[in-house]
Amino acid sequence: MPRPIQAIIHPHALTHNLNIARQHMPDSRVFAVVKANAYGHGIERVYDAFKSADGFALLDLAEAQRIRALGWTGRILLLEGIFSFQDLYVCAEQDLSFSLHSHHQVAWLKQFDALGHHAVRFDVYLKMNSGMNRLGFTPEDYREIWQELIQLQCVGSITHMMHFSDADGERFGERGIDYQVTVFERTIEGLPGERSLCNSAAILRYSSNIHSDVIRSGIMLYGSSPDYPTHSIQDWNLKPTMSLRSEIIAIQTIKKGQSVGYGSQFIAPEDMQIGIVACGYADGYQRISPTGTPILVHSIRTQTLGRVSMDMLAVDLRKVESAHVGSEVVLWGYSSQGTVLAIDDVANSAGTVSYELMCGVTRRVQFSIDNNTF
Numbered sequence: 001m002p003r004p005i006q007a008i009i010h011p012h013a014l015t016h017n018l019n020i021a022r023q024h025m026p027d028s029r030v031f032a033v034v035k036a037n038a039y040g041h042g043i044e045r046v047y048d049a050f051k052s053a054d055g056f057a058l059l060d061l062a063e064a065q066r067i068r069a070l071g072w073t074g075r076i077l078l079l080e081g082i083f084s085f086q087d088l089y090v091c092a093e094q095d096l097s098f099s100l101h102s103h104h105q106v107a108w109l110k111q112f113d114a115l116g117h118h119a120v121r122f123d124v125y126l127k128m129n130s131g132m133n134r135l136g137f138t139p140e141d142y143r144e145i146w147q148e149l150i151q152l153q154c155v156g157s158i159t160h161m162m163h164f165s166d167a168d169g170e171r172f173g174e175r176g177i178d179y180q181v182t183v184f185e186r187t188i189e190g191l192p193g194e195r196s197l198c199n200s201a202a203i204l205r206y207s208s209n210i211h212s213d214v215i216r217s218g219i220m221l222y223g224s225s226p227d228y229p230t231h232s233i234q235d236w237n238l239k240p241t242m243s244l245r246s247e248i249i250a251i252q253t254i255k256k257g258q259s260v261g262y263g264s265q266f267i268a269p270e271d272m273q274i275g276i277v278a279c280g281y282a283d284g285y286q287r288i289s290p291t292g293t294p295i296l297v298h299s300i301r302t303q304t305l306g307r308v309s310m311d312m313l314a315v316d317l318r319k320v321e322s323a324h325v326g327s328e329v330v331l332w333g334y335s336s337q338g339t340v341l342a343i344d345d346v347a348n349s350a351g352t353v354s355y356e357l358m359c360g361v362t363r364r365v366q367f368s369i370d371n372n373t374f
């Protein structure tokens, strides 16, 4: 028998969450962000559930080609754009749209254009650095670059693009989108072309404040609240899309004062039963998760105890008298009974975000697809 840990993908939940994005901004085209192998879910495992999207957005040419191989003929957007001149040939051949965020990329495009590839028309997303200071042209350069691009034969359309740094909260006491939206609007004033601004947090929180022809929904599609703990997935009506489940493989009855695991980090405050779970940091469960990290045993919410080891962790069974060897344990997601442990709760306890947990499930964990609904 294989070790009992497994990751289960829930396609109905993926589609449900995509529909939530659509409901928030019904006049926008929804691109499903599937970078990092669909936030760790596996591009091939999410593809069918996202087929009703208006496009896919990702970073990697190889991932774009995997989507084409699945039969997708619609839009694909490369969020970080091209990494070399040669990439333009792949974009032409695979019909990929890409962002342009830096001068060196524009130079490659001009070089390509000068070679006279007459049949090629790229849809480019001109990225503005509206304040995040990661990628994009400064407002000072933006209009000049736009002017240069409209003169290139190989440019079919130019979409104005930016990315929010603080759509999930405040910035210096102000609404976190305002400083960037103001810069963006001022810079593109009077220029034709569509716009793409919103990530998940902006879609959910500011749908009525922002005009974004193309929205780029990522984390919300994967059943995580972008502004947790202000809002939970229940608040946004999102459903978990990945369940990490394992089993109890041993039970220990320990006395008050005895310790558990490496470094004796947990000391029993009373005589108690603990369960040992087949899940550790080599499966992608964060080692830094402290005692008290939420976890389900038999669909009952309890807590981890002591240090996470490479292949195992310990759980508190005081509230789970029914537990036995073989009992189902949910690290995050749904139990087989449909009880939810939000990945946001687990990530928060480990001092990180759900993105990192989803992307971090390791190769030794078997994935499967569950077509049931909860």
Ligand SMILES: *Cc1c(COP(=O)(O)O)cnc(C)c1O
Pocket: 033, 035, 079, 163, 198, 199, 200, 201, 216, 217, 218, 219, 220, 226
């Ligand atoms: C990752 C990414 C998104 C999606 O962000 P979420 O917070 O996951 O919704 C959108 N736009 C860009 C440019 C990104 O890199």
